[in-house]
Amino acid sequence: MKELLVEIKDLECKIGDQEILKGVNLKVNKGEVHAIMGPNGSGKSTLSSVLAGNDNYEITEGSISFLGEDITEMSPEERSWKGMFLAFQYPIEIPGVSNINFLRTALNERNKFFGDDPIPAKDFLKMVAEKSGLVGLDNRLKNRSVNEGFSGGEKKRNEIFQMAMLNPKLSILDETDSGLDIDALKTVANGVNKLKSAENATIVITHYQRLLDYIVPDFVHVLNDGKIIKSGDKNLALELEKKGYDWLTGNTTK
Amino acid sequence: MITDKLIYSSLVRGDSNTSLDLLRKTPFPSRKDEQWKYSPLKKLKKLPFINNSGFSVKSISTLNLPKMNGLILVLENGRVNANLSEFHKINGIKLSFLSSSKENDNPIINSKKENYFSLLNSSYLSEGISIEVGSGFRVQENINIINIVSSNDSLINTKLDLILSENSSIHIRQYFLAHGKTTNGFINHNNNFIVQNNAALVLDKFQDLKNNFHISNDFIEQEESSKFISNTFSMSGLLTRNDILNNVNGEQCHSELNGIFTPFKNDHIDNHTTINHYFPNCKSYENYKGIMKENGVGVFNGKVIVHENAQKIEAFQQNNNILLNDEASIYSKPELEIYADDVKCSHGSTTGQFDQESIFYLRARGLTLKKAKELMILGFINEVIQKSENSDYIDFILERVLEN
Numbered sequence: 296m297k298e299l300l301v302e303i304k305d306l307e308c309k310i311g312d313q314e315i316l317k318g319v320n321l322k323v324n325k326g327e328v329h330a331i332m333g334p335n336g337s338g339k340s341t342l343s344s345v346l347a348g349n350d351n352y353e354i355t356e357g358s359i360s361f362l363g364e365d366i367t368e369m370s371p372e373e374r375s376w377k378g379m380f381l382a383f384q385y386p387i388e389i390p391g392v393s394n395i396n397f398l399r400t401a402l403n404e405r406n407k408f409f410g411d412d413p414i415p416a417k418d419f420l421k422m423v424a425e426k427s428g429l430v431g432l433d434n435r436l437k438n439r440s441v442n443e444g445f446s447g448g449e450k451k452r453n454e455i456f457q458m459a460m461l462n463p464k465l466s467i468l469d470e471t472d473s474g475l476d477i478d479a480l481k482t483v484a485n486g487v488n489k490l491k492s493a494e495n496a497t498i499v500i501t502h503y504q505r506l507l508d509y510i511v512p513d514f515v516h517v518l519n520d521g522k523i524i525k526s527g528d529k530n531l532a533l534e535l536e537k538k539g540y541d542w543l544t545g546n547t548t549k
Numbered sequence: 550m551i552t553d554k555l556i557y558s559s560l561v562r563g564d565s566n567t568s569l570d571l572l573r574k575t576p577f578p579s580r581k582d583e584q585w586k587y588s589p590l591k592k593l594k595k596l597p598f599i600n601n602s603g604f605s606v607k608s609i610s611t612l613n614l615p616k617m618n619g620l621i622l623v624l625e626n627g628r629v630n631a632n633l634s635e636f637h638k639i640n641g642i643k644l645s646f647l648s649s650s651k652e653n654d655n656p657i658i659n660s661k662k663e664n665y666f667s668l669l670n671s672s673y674l675s676e677g678i679s680i681e682v683g684s685g686f687r688v689q690e691n692i693n694i695i696n697i698v699s700s701n702d703s704l705i706n707t708k709l710d711l712i713l714s715e716n717s718s719i720h721i722r723q724y725f726l727a728h729g730k731t732t733n734g735f736i737n738h739n740n741n742f743i744v745q746n747n748a749a750l751v752l753d754k755f756q757d758l759k760n761n762f763h764i765s766n767d768f769i770e771q772e773e774s775s776k777f778i779s780n781t782f783s784m785s786g787l788l789t790r791n792d793i794l795n796n797v798n799g800e801q802c803h804s805e806l807n808g809i810f811t812p813f814k815n816d817h818i819d820n821h822t823t824i825n826h827y828f829p830n831c832k833s834y835e836n837y838k839g840i841m842k843e844n845g846v847g848v849f850n851g852k853v854i855v856h857e858n859a860q861k862i863e864a865f866q867q868n869n870n871i872l873l874n875d876e877a878s879i880y881s882k883p884e885l886e887i888y889a890d891d892v893k894c895s896h897g898s899t900t901g902q903f904d905q906e907s908i909f910y911l912r913a914r915g916l917t918l919k920k921a922k923e924l925m926i927l928g929f930i931n932e933v934i935q936k937s938e939n940s941d942y943i944d945f946i947l948e949r950v951l952e953n
């Protein structure tokens with residue numbers, strides 16, 4: 296029996312006067328991997344950002360529910376506590392804040408929400424050692440300021456490291472493959488696969504089918520101009536790889 | 550004018566009549582004066598200052614200061630509060646209070662460095678501390694000097710004269726505080742430091758004077774191969790003004806001026822600094838961080854002057870600011886004047902607001918909005934705060950910054 300994790304209904308949003316999402320529908324069950332593909336500017340990052348609760352975007356229509364609860368108006372932090380995770384396409388640099396302190400604060404804020412005690416230093420460090428190994432994060436990066444001076448690939452690994460530490464129910468990976476060479480891509484994909492279980496789900500946003508060789512999706516959706524215009528299984532990704540998007544979007548002016 | 554209203558029993562002795570003469574000839578500054586362009590003195594000028602010497606601070610623990618090691622010297626309303634102080638003899642240090650010293654105080658009036666407030670100070674001195682560190686003594690204990698105003702409308706003129714002899718070192722912590730609900734008091738302070746060859750001085754200044762005035766004129770003379778580090782943490786004040794004049798009079802010196810200032814609700818905090826490089830082969834670093842909130846106003850005017858023949862100078866100056874809301878403001882003016890040709894200097898200033906994407910990133914990882922902002926503030930001041938190597942003191946500053 297499939298158990299619904301997240302349901303997006305008729306979602307529309309805008310920023311300023313610009314409409315970006317124009318009616319997105321998507322259901323993700325526990326244990327599933329969904330890939331969202333689509334041309335540049337089609338709204339993939341916007342969708343992931345809105346899912347994570349970025350209120351720079353104004354939701355004008357529709358709803359998002361997560362584990363049976365309507366979260367359309369919920370703060371980003373509460374979504375995070377309840378198991379939502381977004382690996383950013385462009386991870387943010389936070390100068391002066393150490394990676395480790397940041398994560399510890401994040402975990403403890405969640406514990407506080409659930410009425411649990413702060414995580415003991417020893418357990419925390421053990422967890423850091425284990426999870427950073429999983430994604431091959433360079434030891435020196437742990438104590439550096441969050442993402443500051445990290446290479447593109449290091450930033451992406453750091454995102455997956457954070458994901459491993461927070462152990463979310465829904466992980467949204469926004470173009471995690473961009474900026475990774477093939478070895479890094481394999482390590483990161485391997486890390487993601489190890490974290491997969493029957494209890495959680497993953498939404499993989501990507502431009503290229505390459506990543507999907509390693510993180511194999513159950514479903515593939517094509518987002519275009521703020522709407523999902525086609526869904527299928529993993530073969531859809533292969534088809535897109537061969538034919539491009541134009542045959543779907545009706546854009547022939549290439 | 551303040552001086553006309555004074556019915557004053559001050560410690561004016563010896564040559565200080567000269568400073569009184571000079572003071573009489575010096576006009577009270579106004580905003581037309583380049584040095585006071587951004588800081589209004591109207592209110593200060595109008596106040597009916599009185600000279601009050603009563604004590605009302607019952608114990609030092611009510612001040613919520615960090616753990617202190619070493620000497621604790623408490624001045625309240627310009628008088629030594631011996632009950633709150635902790636004296637003992639420290640090897641290598643000669644320490645005296647002007648009020649109990651038999652010698653005449655002969656302030657060195659150097660007309661080049663004097664201004665209205667430094668002259669007001671030496672003309673109407675309430676109390677002064679004089680410290681001499683003997684040659685070769687590297688003092689492990691701190692000297693903590695707590696300077697409190699606890700009486701409304703009182704004018705307090707205090708000073709610290711400090712000589713570090715060759716090869717000596719010391720760490721001084723000054724606290725300038727307004728007690729309880731005190732309003733419109735004025736602590737007008739002078740620091741006169743001489744750092745001789747190969748000596749090292751660290752000065753931490755903590756200033757928290759909500760609803761009160763405070764001006765500190767710091768004059769530092771450095772000799773060859775000496776080191777001077779000043780960390781200024783200015784939390785609040787109706788007007789808190791630091792005038793630092795750091796003259797580097799020898800080669801191979803290291804000078805560092807760091808600061809964090811956090812004006813909020815009706816506060817005005819002004820940092821004016823000048824570093825004079827007269828000799829070659831020296832390094833100076835200046836780093837001030839401002840966090841302005843509500844209608845708080847911050848001012849940074851830092852000047853580094855590399856004089857002719859002062860070759861191979863490395864001088865870096867930086868001022869970064871965050872405005873937490875629309876009513877807050879900052880005037881930032883970093884200045885470099887270079888008259889030598891073989892130098893490495895830079896200066897810069899940035900002012901911004903919290904980056905919304907950064908806040909979202911932190912919240913998406915589970916930090917509340919409040920925690921996310923706190924973490925951003927900690928990150929912002931981190932490089933400056935780490936200059937104080939004592940973790941009790943660092944925690945104390947962090948806590949006070951976040952409280953604001």
Ligand SMILES: Nc1ncnc2c1ncn2[C@@H]1O[C@H](COP(=O)(O)OP(=O)(O)O)[C@@H](O)[C@H]1O
Binds near residue numbers: 335340341
């Ligand atoms: N913060 C923003 N401000 C203005 N326009 C935006 C913003 N975010 C996204 N957009 C616009 O929305 C559209 C979709 O962008 P995005 O979601 O980043 O697409 P994708 O991730 O699919 O490349 C683009 O036209 C982009 O310019």
Ligand SMILES: [Mg+2]
Binds near residue numbers: 339340341384470
């Ligand atoms: Mg994108």
